[in-house]
Amino acid sequence: MVTGAKLVVEALKREGVKVIFGIPGLSNMAIYDELYDYISNEEIRHILMRHEQGAAHAADGYARITGRPGVCTATSGPGTMNLVTGLITAYWDNSPVVAITGQVPRAVIGRKAFQEADVLGVMQHIAKYVVQLKDAKEIPLWIKNAFYIASTGKPGPVVVDIPRDLLMAEVDDIVWADEPLIDGYKPFKDNIRDEDIDKAIDILVNAERPLILAGSGVMWSGASEELIKLSELLLCPIVSTLLGKAAVPHDYPLYLGVVGYYGRAEANMALLESDAILVVGARLSDRTIPTFKDLQEGGRRIIIINIDPTDIKKLPIDVDVKICGDVKVALRALLNRILNISHNSSRYNWISRIKELKEFYAKYYYVEDDEFGLKPWKVLKTIREVLPPDAIVTTGVGQHQMWIANFWDVLQPRTLLTSGGMGTMGFGLPAAIGAKVARPDKVVVDLDGDGSFLMTMNNLAVTIEENLPILVVIFDNRSLGLVRQVQRMFFRGRVVGVDFGSSPDYVKLAESFGAIGYDVGSYEDLKTAVRRSINDAITSVIRVPTYRGELALPTLPPGGSLKEVILYDVRKGS
Amino acid sequence: MTSERVVRVVCHYRDASLLERVIATFRKLLIDINWIYGRLVNDAGLYEVYLGVKDHHNFLAAVLDLSKIVNVIRVEILNNVDLIDLRDKGIFNDLMHTRSETFIVYIPQIGSTKCYSWGEECG
Incomplete structure (x- = not known):
């Protein structure tokens, strides 16, 4: 006889779980009681986060780095509800997370019991799946099912909600599931047809100005190598979504950058000028393609590879070739076909045009110092120069995220974690913790804004006690800068509710947690602080004072076309 | 007058959240439901739900979303x-x-x- 709680922990171990991010409370305490031995034996590591939102983000960060589900746990009621923001963030970005939540006993469910929340009612809308268990004997099967659902098809978070009485129940006749068993679930199947591959190749080879748009599907399927190879063979430039940025090494000369609302102007222009586009693992959200007229105009041929057929069918545009399947498998099929045909893709004019676009827009981006302090693009360039190529970077959400979208050079795949779909402020630090747990051998950096950092900065304590040295760089403009920017540009300059009247001393704040704080005033100071923090191998917080009026550019007007890109602050007259 | 579309959802029942998820798929895409009828078909949990919904430009998107909800086996548009x-x-x-x-x-x-x-x- 074992308890339901023991079944939970043993089932997690059997799924290969090595780490759990969480906070204990009344309703998941039995799980912790069973974890005691596993933690003591160093079979499973527990990371005590300082808020459940952070636990979900950390599990998400872990998943994005390893490609395997990250696990978090919370107690019933407020604990589980605090997971919501983190889980929907993972859901929107297709990250596999498994949340094990304690629930009040079945005898009091529905009676507004102490720390009760309707977990099914809430989570069913913000996760890929949620199940509330009815019998302790179900625990092994549903833990297995949760991992299967989370990691197959289009990955996403799964919640297993377990009433406390089931965790305490004694179980005999334990049945360990060898295979998942879920009625009414199947991962999307690869449906890559030879005729579609032929047609796609025909379009791409014969196009004069082909372009590849890479999305996060490239990263999740580990297909960066295939993507670059195809681009090389076709002499086909690449643009990406914000999340797809993590899939393309930026020193590849045919990469132009992120396309879309806050994308690089040359990437947007290349998309508009292209006559054929291969969309790889991207769902073409409103952030990437603000108006579909841009895609549809000019008779552009469109080929889409996506594992989820509904992502293609739901698009309000005509798609010439629809390839439903795993990105890596589909790209290999394209590569195999192109290697077996003779083609001559010189594309001198198109490649020259790409170079011209890059050079033209660079003039607007790389403005040297003015009286307004350190320039974000140069801050990022300075940090990039000091960090190793395989350093992992996370971000919060706000202006700094847009600067990173445009001016941070990803040098190795899967080294940039950001909340793309949900745009969740506070993602950066806890996601960095998850990344550092997954890859303790890598330098992990949270490039954050002050508004974003302040939302989850309590987790600095975790980095100290768990010996997870993380470098936090804060663009400190004492404001919610991106909202401020939109108010200035598109709400008649009526700036309201965004400027912080009081902000912490970040050096003292860092020190109060046992970390090291730096306040830098120059690029040289910054370089020194970054080097020192890497060498010291202790969490460091570097404050970079940032001019409050600095804009995140390029941008588009709300609802605007990619043609309407705004390149500079007209009020500065430059 | 807005025309009506009728769908049949064949799914697997574990708890009543199944019905909430079916309904919410239309709600999330701003589609009104005129009527709904559902029943447990067998002891193995097979369930069928008929819905009459107002025709809407999001109708196909809702059907596609519904077709990939865990526990939903298939969605039929009844023409x-x-x-x-x-x-x-x-x-x-x-x-x-x-x-x-x-x-x-x-x-x-x-x-x-x-x-x-x-x-x-x-x-």
């Missing part, structure tokens, strides 16, 4: 549907005599169907 109001057939005459409220059952007479399962057309 050329005649809805038979059983009040007109005299079947519930006895019941109607004893009840003041109206009891309406729609029986879809199906002309053709288009079926989706996990985003793929399935017949």
Whole structure:
């Protein structure tokens, strides 16, 4: 006889779980009681986060780095509800997370019991799946099912909600599931047809100005190598979504950058000028393609590879070739076909045009110092120069995220974690913790804004006690800068509710947690602080004072076309 | 007048959240539901739900989303549907005599169907 709680922990171990991010409370305490031995034996590591939102983000960060589900746990009621923001963030970005939540006993469910929340009612809308268990004997099967659902098809978070009485129940006749068993679930199947591959190749080879748009599907399927190879063979430039940025090494000369609302102007222009586009693992959200007229105009041929057929069918545009399947498998099929045909893709004019676009827009981006302090693009360039190529970077959400979208050079795949779909402020630090747990051998950096950092900065304590040295760089403009920017540009300059009247001393704040704080005033100071923090191998917080009026550019007007890109602050007259 | 679309959802019942998820798929895409009828088909948890929803430009998106919800086996769009109001057939005459409220059952007479399962057309 074992308890339901023991079944939970043993089932997690059997799924290969090595780490759990969480906070204990009344309703998941039995799980912790069973974890005691596993933690003591160093079979499973527990990371005590300082808020459940952070636990979900950390599990998400872990998943994005390893490609395997990250696990978090919370107690019933407020604990589980605090997971919501983190889980929907993972859901929107297709990250596999498994949340094990304690629930009040079945005898009091529905009676507004102490720390009760309707977990099914809430989570069913913000996760890929949620199940509330009815019998302790179900625990092994549903833990297995949760991992299967989370990691197959289009990955996403799964919640297993377990009433406390089931965790305490004694179980005999334990049945360990060898295979998942879920009625009414199947991962999307690869449906890559030879005729579609032929047609796609025909379009791409014969196009004069082909372009590849890479999305996060490239990263999740580990297909960066295939993507670059195809681009090389076709002499086909690449643009990406914000999340797809993590899939393309930026020193590849045919990469132009992120396309879309806050994308690089040359990437947007290349998309508009292209006559054929291969969309790889991207769902073409409103952030990437603000108006579909841009895609549809000019008779552009469109080929889409996506594992989820509904992502293609739901698009309000005509798609010439629809390839439903795993990105890596589909790209290999394209590569195999192109290697077996003779083609001559010189594309001198198109490649020259790409170079011209890059050079033209660079003039607007790389403005040297003015009286307004350190320039974000140069801050990022300075940090990039000091960090190793395989350093992992996370971000919060706000202006700094847009600067990173445009001016941070990803040098190795899967080294940039950001909340793309949900745009969740506070993602950066806890996601960095998850990344550092997954890859303790890598330098992990949270490039954050002050508004974003302040939302989850309590987790600095975790980095100290768990010996997870993380470098936090804060663009400190004492404001919610991106909202401020939109108010200035598109709400008649009526700036309201965004400027912080009081902000912490970040050096003292860092020190109060046992970390090291730096306040830098120059690029040289910054370089020194970054080097020192890497060498010291202790969490460091570097404050970079940032001019409050600095804009995140390029941008588009709300609802605007990619043609309407705004390149500079007209009020500065430059 | 807005025309109505009728769908049949074949799914697997674990708890009543199944019905919430089916309904919410339309709600999330701003589609109104005119009527709904569902029942447990067998002891193995097979469930079928019929819904009459207002036609909407998001209708196909809702069907596609519904087709890839965990526990949903397939979604059928029932085309050329005649809805038979059983009040007109005299079947519930006895019941109607004893009840003041109206009891309406729609029986879809199906002309053709288009079926989706996990985003793929399935017949």
